[in-house]
Amino acid sequence: MTALQHVKLGTYYVVHLPEADDFDFWRERARALVQCDVPPDRIAWVEPGGSGDLFAHGERRMPVPPMDAKPVRANRRFVSLAKNAILHSDPERFALLYRLLWRLQSNPRMMEDKADPDVRRIEELDKNVRRDSHKMHAFVRFRLVESEDEEVGEHYVAWFEPEHHILRANAGFFMRRFSNMRWSILTPRGSLHWDTETMSEGPPAERHDAPGGDPMENLWRTYYASIFNPARLKIGAMLKEMPKKYWKNMPEAALIPDLIAGAQGREAKMVEKGALEFEERPDTLAAIDKAIHGCRKCPIGQLDNHAVMGEGPQDAALMIVGEQPGDQEDQTGRPFVGPAGQLLDAHLEKVGIDRRAAYVTNAVKHFKYVQRGKRRLHQNPGAKEIDTCRWWIESEREIVKPKLVLAMGASAARSVLGKTVSISRVRGAPIALENGSELWVTAHPSYLLRLEGPAREEQARLFDADLAAVRQRLEELA
């Protein structure tokens, strides 16, 4: 221990700090030096392992402040910054802090002067240290070491390389978080060990002192790769917050180059697979007719079939939507001409709706079938196929602008509403549509064709009732 002695004018002092992060030691020495009026340029501060040749012949004994020395003034802002800044790895930090303390004696409010170079520097050091600590909280990765000894149990060990002298200052964070876990953090500057009750410090460590892996890392890497959205690649934003220097100790970082390389391909594939590059909406029925014949946006369009366009007046008040063309419609190119169409015509006539005044079309424009020998058997379109074809029915609705849409069957209802509804639940009452028109839903006539006996009679009655309600509503709307 250095003995104290009275201050000598013009002496150079050398202060050796016992630890690189020992704020209390620095504060005690700095206070005495200020009280002895030793100007900043006459002190060399040397941390362990640092060089002190600058003032090789400097005085190592501390001066004794006079009895009547004024108390040293330092405001709270300075102290809180200094406690952090002293953890910085910049060897000049002690001198900077002393210079600030020295200047504070004559200008107690100087910390407010944000344009002052010394103030700016201490704030920068403080910021760097806070960032390093924050990154330590974030990027330490524990690996489980299972002991054979039951008594000892699980031990979690991490290897971390901080940039500044922050290890000791952050012991509390890990203790508060993992208080019931046995853990160690090893760094090149020292190590920390917590046994669920006491904290102990150890010597500097090397990477191979820590375990090389943990089975859980496989799950973590899977999570990391899965949570990444390839359509939003923003590499700069990632690098800003997770610079490459940290990557070597993070198990997930090894995936980054491949994730980036694959991202654009994955995104392009999603866009292409959706393959829904509908251009401008067609603005005439003729344009729709032409376009649907070339439409291959869903698998149905790729079968051997022909598109069937809706038919009827362009200013029809009623639009009737069916499911899709059948075998006969596919051959004739007109909607509702097969058995179901004939049944529909009969019922329309019965309740007094003129089919020629209505616009009749289908939710799906092509015939979906499976080949059985010579026959083509009808297949229901899938939800995705109906949704794809919505583009066309929406275009038709926009041009015809019917006051009332009658959807026959679940597929037709889905193509208008965008969701699947239960026919029995929604039939018989209007559903308001976005553009002010209304939708009525009923069964598809082909459903009646599949029934027999009393069940068919009952359904035919319901179908007529729905049609009659539509007719009445049309008269009210006219």
Add this chain to the structure above:
Amino acid sequence: MASQTVLQKLEILADAAKYDASCASSGTAKKNSLGGKGIGSTEGMGICHAYAPDGRCISLLKILLTNHCVFDCHYCVNRKSSNVARARFTPQEVVDLTLAFYRRNYIEGLFLSSGIVKSSNHTMEQIVEVARILREEHDFRGYIHLKTIPEADPEIVHQAGLYADRVSINVELPTDSGLTRLAPDKDARQIEGAMGKVKSDLVEAKDARKRFKHAPRFAPAGQSTQMIVGADAATDVDIVGKASRLYDNFRLRRVYYSAFSPIPDASAVLPLKRPPLIREHRLYQSDWLMRFYGYKPTDVMQATEADGNLPLDIDPKLAWALKFREAFPVDVNRASKEQLLRVPGLGVKAVGKILASRRHRALRLDDVALLTQSITKVRPFIVTVDWRPITLTDRADLRSLLAPKTEQLELFAA
């Protein structure tokens, strides 16, 4: 189907969760595991334990309990009619995964959401069960964010708030007509009703804690919501208006914007193109202006262009300043804090530093340069002891002078 491993489930259910923007773990009550049986702490500031190449922070284990769903929302990868692979975690599996990740310091906690299976109530009960096991059986004191289901019984949602740090309900789309079109099973009134209920629970719990020290906490990090941008025709005026109404009515901590991005097996009614990331960024900037810079929603709306959208080439603050040039230049040595906050290029911190420093010196342009990121951006709008932008603020081509010069290049442009 052969039973899936936890790894396979994690792959599917994390993938399904990535369209939720929020991963925040900040702003909750301080707690730690000293004196407890388990692990975990929250100390105010959130921690991002990793960043994905999409620039998003990974703070929480963000997964779905299941991606089976009875709803058919067109923008959602998990909708009923989508052909994605499906999986389902048991509550215990989620608990084990959360704890295993937490012990290795990978995460701050859990963000749990779910597709709707069986019924809304059943699903919500399962979500709450995960939180209950974590909190009660493992004394977990990390962060928990639960997505709540607006159609579920308010009593179960209340239960969620008692375990969670934050609860959220997505409004999904900025307009009611967009919601009807793209999320036909959802109901805007029901969503807002559920948010209103959460708000009153929050107020009630806060009030109770004022009077009784041991009253239970209810979602101390508040509630948030998310809106999808670019899936419907809503303009930025619509979106900003909706966001500010939500902030006012439901005391939300945050409104998140999520640029609609292409999803596998997309529905036909959606625009399948690159996500409008810049637009999303501009909306966040406007959100910041309203939350920290004293801008009113009407100020932001005034910064939009004729089509009702914020300009993409310049930020909303600069757009506002260019429209209201009579408010500039501002004298940094005399202007009020409110005036300084309107100067493009001056952030909240820079304004604080200017206000503190000008008590000690008359600021010159060089001084201001030390306190800000870029003096060129600020210069046309300020007056200092040695600087006055004589004709600069009146120049018609000021916008082109200040807008970023070059288009950002495509990273992998062919």
